[in-house]
Amino acid sequence: MSNSVTQTARAAVPALETDERADHFVVRDGIRCAGAHLIIDLYDADRLDDIDHIEETLRRAIEVSRATLLHIHLHPFEPNGVSGVAVLAESHISIHTWPENGYAALDVFMCGDADPDACIPVLREAFSPSKIAVSELLRGRAVHAS
């Protein structure tokens, strides 16, 4: 069972002053919701097997979005490809790459005052895709105010 060697990284980061939730409900485009969830596809992209570059890019995207990074994990695959996730005070970012296809699937879910749209130019510059497709989902819009 491969699961038996899987670590649980919970609580590896000590409590911070910034540990307060930053994912309060917001109003976006006039709609009250838990946050904006961007579904992002990169086509004909470069550097999708460069794990250091991918980590730097995720960190840069988080920074420009004014989000707070709590935990980041990247996993290289054989023979190629990278998966990465970043847990944020505002939710998460993920990336999965298929270098042989020039394709990467990302999602950027940010609540509170962060600006997920700011990630897009960072991704464009980092991976030089010929096309980026972005869809926005407003999560939790059916939740009643408490």
Add this chain to the structure above:
Amino acid sequence: MSNSVTQTARAAVPALETDERADHFVVRDGIRCAGAHLIIDLYDADRLDDIDHIEETLRRAIEVSRATLLHIHLHPFEPNGVSGVAVLAESHISIHTWPENGYAALDVFMCGDADPDACIPVLREAFSPSKIAVSELLRGRAVHAS
């Protein structure tokens, strides 16, 4: 800067025999794609502040989906709420909870031969929501065969 204390968990899990990519392109509903990405919202749900229960549920969902867990991280927020991500050989699962609203936002992205739909009954049983909303995105369907 809170980022300065953020660990990078990369390579914390040693290479496994199962480390081979399990996220090859598949045909789903007659469409070739990188994988199915389920966007799942739970409303009026219970136990959304029970981090042990949330971790057990993620592990159970991964097991019944026949996916391979590589890394899992859960983060408790003050005063309440949990964020969790699991990196899989087949992509990832995430959960973010707002116990005060009875709301949880999940996404389940699975490629290869895993069965993401198998997560739904597990989530229903674990959190007893009055409503579950599930949307399926077929990621990478515009990618040409290599």
